[in-house]
Amino acid sequence: MDQDALKQAAARAAADYIDPMLTTTTIVGIGTGSTADYFIDYLAEVKHKFDGAVSSSVASETRMRGHGIPVYDLNSVDEIPVYVDGVDESNHRLELIKGGGGALTREKIVASVSGEFVCIADESKLVDTLGTYPLPVEVIPMARGAVARALVGLGGEPVWRDDFTTDNGNIILDVHGLSITDATGLEAAINNITGVVTCGLFAARPADVLLLGRPGGVDTLRA
16 A cells, blocks of 8 residues: 555544544544545545534645535634644654644644544654654744754754745744654753744644554554
8 A cells, every 4th residue: 555545544544433422513623734634535524423623724724614614713612522633753652743734833732622632644654763754843933043053952953944934924943863762851842942832742742542554454552
């Protein structure tokens, strides 16, 4: 199976996984990226079973509206029982690197208020040590240089994602050269740099479940 087929298998497994949770009052949290797009397409098949969704990006909102799925602002929602999103890298503790699509801040916000955080990915995303995938950091534009110097001080090699602006109007620094053995500590250290909105480490709030597409089927990993 190619990578897209594995992503589709994981997305289908996620739709099946959350199906028992769906009621006419359920609001589903939905993430961003190619694997999340497959999930949205599958979720559209059962849109009559739930109320609507909160999205972590404008792109996902547009895709959901195209399927006729109602989209809510997070401020108008009291409860999100489950949030489903893709992942750029996960270790075996389900600590994550996310933000390849640039939606890391909104993804982190939705994850933080959700009862269960379900990630979907192909098998290539599971690693022993985080850091092979560059770590995205969302930064206030005027602080780009200062933040970059601080990230170098933490052992990283930050690269400005040129010609890209987040949905929040900020920039992304992608940090290369990291081998992340203390994800929770590094997440806190980066988030404490003045000018950083947030980094793409999801360690303080890791995933609860990782549905991993493999050629032989979909594995379910739990934190």
